[in-house]
Amino acid sequence: MNYLLALHFLKGLTNRQKKTLFYSEEWKRHGPEFAISAVLKKMIDGTSNWDNALLCMNEELVIIQNEGITLLTFDMQEFPELLRQIPDPPMALFGRGTWDNRKVPLAIVGTRKPSSYGLHHTKMIVRDLSRYPVNILSGLAFGIDACAHEASLDCGATTHAFVAGGLHKLSPKRNEKLAISMVNNGGGFFTEQSFYKESLRNFFPVRNRLIAGAALSTLVIEAAAKSGALITANQAFTYNREVYALPGALFQPNSLGPNLLIEQLIARPVVQLESFPSTFYPLWIENTQKIDLSTSIEGRLIREFPHGRIVDSSYLKTKLNSSNTQIFKGLKILVDLGLLDRVGPHRYCRKTVSN
Numbered sequence: 001m002n003y004l005l006a007l008h009f010l011k012g013l014t015n016r017q018k019k020t021l022f023y024s025e026e027w028k029r030h031g032p033e034f035a036i037s038a039v040l041k042k043m044i045d046g047t048s049n050w051d052n053a054l055l056c057m058n059e060e061l062v063i064i065q066n067e068g069i070t071l072l073t074f075d076m077q078e079f080p081e082l083l084r085q086i087p088d089p090p091m092a093l094f095g096r097g098t099w100d101n102r103k104v105p106l107a108i109v110g111t112r113k114p115s116s117y118g119l120h121h122t123k124m125i126v127r128d129l130s131r132y133p134v135n136i137l138s139g140l141a142f143g144i145d146a147c148a149h150e151a152s153l154d155c156g157a158t159t160h161a162f163v164a165g166g167l168h169k170l171s172p173k174r175n176e177k178l179a180i181s182m183v184n185n186g187g188g189f190f191t192e193q194s195f196y197k198e199s200l201r202n203f204f205p206v207r208n209r210l211i212a213g214a215a216l217s218t219l220v221i222e223a224a225a226k227s228g229a230l231i232t233a234n235q236a237f238t239y240n241r242e243v244y245a246l247p248g249a250l251f252q253p254n255s256l257g258p259n260l261l262i263e264q265l266i267a268r269p270v271v272q273l274e275s276f277p278s279t280f281y282p283l284w285i286e287n288t289q290k291i292d293l294s295t296s297i298e299g300r301l302i303r304e305f306p307h308g309r310i311v312d313s314s315y316l317k318t319k320l321n322s323s324n325t326q327i328f329k330g331l332k333i334l335v336d337l338g339l340l341d342r343v344g345p346h347r348y349c350r351k352t353v354s355n
Helices: 003-009 015-022 025-030 032-042 046-067 116-129 144-155 173-184 203-214 228-238 253-263 273-280 297-302 313-320 324-336
Strands: 070-073 092-097 104-109 134-138 158-162 188-191 217-220 242-245 310-312 340-342 347-350
Touching: 003 015, 003 032, 003 046, 003 070, 003 092, 015 025, 015 032, 025 032, 032 046, 070 188, 092 173, 104 116, 104 144, 104 203, 104 228, 116 134, 116 144, 116 273, 134 144, 134 203, 144 158, 144 173, 158 173, 158 203, 173 188, 203 228, 217 228, 217 253, 228 242, 228 253, 242 253, 242 273, 297 313, 297 324, 310 313, 313 324, 324 340, 324 347
Parallel strands: 104 134, 104 217, 134 158, 158 188, 217 242
Antiparallel strands: 070 092, 092 188, 310 347, 340 347
């Protein structure tokens, strides 16, 4: 019985509530069947909703088997690690290809009708990042999305997409070959929707949270003030992830979105392309390949972790008087350095030899 896949299809609980259930004491001590049963008793139509969820689960498992689909459930090591940390993750993802948590994910999003300025800078940024173990994320749409994916393939970098609908029919159809190339080159594309779900309009903002949540940071190249790219950027900001934006000319409509993000202090401007890789991920500092723990946020953080002490990220934010974005990114880097272990949804401890 794949309880997480069934839970994924259960109606009447939000994704946030499902995550809370997964980390509950009931789930840990007594197992998923007991924990889910306890919740169903409190729900209106809980039993019928669970029966429908089981039916959906069994139907989807047959499709997964027949179509050779990759299934990633919330408890699997292969599930996107940063997506696991958002408040409202899906309990399951369906896709083609694989996901490698060893690569550092950056989302690059933007307009479907980019200028030569936007396309050029997307390619240059991806080219510079491709020297490092990066994973470029986007939404497989026309324009900046496709450019980011294609540039990654051209440079040999891993790239993934999150799509809005089910895997039966990709949208836009013209990007199917691009999607296959992504899979064949070590990347892939994923969705939280069941196989035959159409790419409905209301699914796109839901999909955008996956892009924002699976990435360490989000970069907006060109976008209108009201656009999917801005939804992704604002969602990333809500998740305490760093947001970057490429500034543009004031008279260009598709520069309004990035410029507003910068003006509202949601995004940091990208003005020196050559230094962006190390700005995005400080371990990628040219030549030294290390960071100064004596002055950086990472150094301030590690001093709060004597051996044996488990620390909650909310305590660190208050103690160090730093933003959630700085704390999250600093903790991620310390985990990647092998200095800390993540032992709970927001809890960390000093790594020891026995870890």
